[in-house]
Amino acid sequence: MSDRIFGAVGLILAAFYAWATLQIQVSFLSDAVGPKTFPLAIAAILAISSLAILLRPDEGPDWPGIGRLAEIAAATVVMILYAQFLPEVGFVTATALASAYLSWRLGNTILMAIVAGISISVGIYVVFNLVLGLSLARGPFGF
């Protein structure tokens, strides 16, 4: 069943890809092949392989229960928030929070997770910023 849904989604993706390709504005200056040929070929093969998956599905995987899915969704949200707020709150703070969260959800006690988060964050900061000289997000406190 999973593969049938997957194949159907693949077909929609292929159709969307082809549509998006057709939206490309071609200037007067175009080469012999043009900017659309290759993406359209990709869309075609994508559609064919999706169809094959749809028609001859493998056995479905064991999907996790709703609780686990929520777990993954929550982790995704945390990562997105991390990406968004990293430049604002600074590297060390953001990283400590995000890694503490992940550590907690992976089975640490809250206290240990906080310790782990702070050590990961400071450790990475020391290695990457102080030793290797990469510029990480500075944030309001300068780190």
Place this chain on the structure above:
Amino acid sequence: MTITFFRGAVAAVTIGLAGSAALAESHTGFTPENPECIAPANPGGGWDFTCRQVGKSLQDAGLLDQTMQVVNLAGGGGGVAFSEVVTKRPDDDDLIVAASAATATRLAQGAYPGNTMDQVRWLASIGADYGVIAVAADSEVETLPDLLDRIKSDPTAVSIAGGSAVGGWDHLKVLIAASAYGIEDVRSVKYIAFDGGGEAVTQLLAGSVQAFTGDISEAKGFVDSGDIKVIAVLAPERLDGEFAEMPTAREQGVDAIGANWRGFYAPGGMSDAAYEGWVGKISDLYASDAWKTVMENNGLAPLDLQGAAFEQFVADSVAQIQEISKEIGIIQ
């Protein structure tokens, strides 16, 4: 990214090496507290080198008391950094941003959506790499008019390779020359885009294409080895030193000039004191003697423009690029 921008390293580093010569500290009361340079590309690229080397040289020369922090902000061919500066840090006095002819080209073509060149203050140039047009050593083509005549009679017979995308600087240089020679429909000129000048020269040697457009620094090694011959330098007059033998386009009756300059811009709301301060520091750096020697070795030509003069220069080149881009239909 790295491949596209590596050529810039030459220019940037040239300046860097020169800057390490001791310079007497000169003027202006302005001193940035936390000097920062945004390189709008990944480490290892041309803009990155511009920042790092100028930063280091300024410090070595005593023009800055502390290390200039280099921040890489890649994306959109420099567009991400440009919009960051315009929207988020419009009045930061400590910030400068590396730029080059590619920046002007993209601004002219509207490739930084919603941004224009007058949203920032242009500080100064730190040198330029002039464009060349070259053919294989065993080619029958001897002069630029010779090549352009062939294109005129049968545009499909001549493929020209360059390291930038279509509409990019290497492409525009050929079109500027073609247009100056009186080729009506410059769109018919067959330009093949490669990933960097090195790859383009290789395809010239491999015989896949008939001509090459790029910068002097890219062609130098192959000219020395006798594999290719430069039929035109797009400079106002012949260059010095070992490059003096290369004919300019102008002396062959084709009035075309193309310089890949490197320089800096600063946020649009930078205070006048800070602006003057940065301009002063960069021109002090530029004026060092050791640098001129290194420039000669690298085929880097002087481009001595600061402050208002540089601003005017960028404006002119944006206008010129806009005009030719409209002609070929890159922009409406």
Place this chain on the structure above:
Amino acid sequence: METLASLGDGFAVALTWQNIGLALLGCFLGTVMGALPGLGPSNGVAILIPLAFTMGLGPTPSLILLTSVYYGAMYGGRISSILLNIPGDEPAMMTCLDGHPMAKKGLAGEALSLSGISSFVGAFLATWGLILLAPQLVKFALLFGPAEYFALFVLAFATLGGVSSTNQAKSAFAAMLGLGVGVIGVDTQTGVPRLTFGEVHLYDGIDFLVAIVGLFALSEVFIFLETRHDKSDSVGRVEVGRLTPPWSMIKRCIPSMLRASGLGFVAGVLPGAGASLGSFIAYSMEKRMVDREGTFGTGDPRGVAAPEAGNNAAAGGALVPMLALGVPGSGTTAVLLAVLLALNITPGPLLFTENPDVVWGLIAALFIANFMLLAMNIPMVGMFTRVLMVPPKILMPLVAMVSFVGIYGISGSSFDLMVMVGFGVLGWVLRKLDVPLVPIILGTLLGSTMENNLRRAVTISNGDYLTLVGSPLAIGLWVVAIVGFVLPVFVGRLVRSRMRGARDQDAGITD
């Protein structure tokens, strides 16, 4: 003889205490950076350029430091591939396929040391290739015009089917997904943005590092989140096996290493192909040739030896066009080239005659670095395997954060991080659905180059598609591609069913 004398001079240049110290530093830093997801050889070298300049090093010492980092990173990438199933850098992705299954079987130590030895063999042979064959190889590289490159990439994709997954449709789907991602960005042949939806961050395209880190590293984190209560801390007590592989295992892998070194080296010499293609082709060819029992993908030592020898050989091969033509064969050599130019050395046809001390010093340094890496890597296997002792509740957040830093520290872009999270979720879903991830990376890496070469070829010939089969070399590549694609589909089915029959009979005895 003259070559050996020059090499001798090179060693004289390279063997100073300062240079040896730099090589040691470079090897160590390179190995570490290679092992960290998100930091590969090209970033590693780029990050250390400022260091080289700050230390005020001359041309030869700088190059020694940076090439040691380069070789070190090529070695290091395998470590996280094997231990965590997360490639430390893009060429190491093929090592995941058999390396991680080996580690799961309790053979982590063997896998690490075997791959270390393979890396050494690949790099060692490639360095000799660089010395002896550079001039001839340059002529070979010049045979490749746009049409030949296109055929070469077709060949790579045609052999994909054999690499992973039993379901060919899923391999094809994954490859197209990768190619589709590769198309995003400003089209170099016409200058128009494609599939960017007006988002300026997408104009430069999606960096394959973002894709690889998201697909492999973040999806691994999700998998741990999904299964944490099933395994809890049992991973911490994993068997790591012996620290050195038995001689019989090495002996069995020697032919694989040699073949893979050859293929990898050739792939490295061709500008634009690079180490990832080298390890990919080495793996898929090896699988075609020797995988009679269908053990590749389940922890076959030869499946570890081949890609590691291949990618390290390619790293050496990529130096040929860089030194002899000034054309970078890979992202890393592009950065090294920038360094050479910065040091006022113009690579190109005359480099060997004009700056012999630099060239031969560099080559000598490669030998030194390579031996150093072997000497460092084998004893350090024990240390690396300790990583498996770290409980996932500490290790996984660390992996995730290092991935974020690797990307953010280079590009400074929150947008890239968002894309990476997207790839992470995608990677998790695709893994659940048994869709192989390697073709996605291959597509993302090679997609735009492949398309550009097609379009260059056809544009040069004024729209005549026959140019794609216009040279004997191109025809040869097409033939190999077609044979590689068709053969397993028809013959493979027959052979496999026969094999299966045979194995079923043996099963009672061997198992």
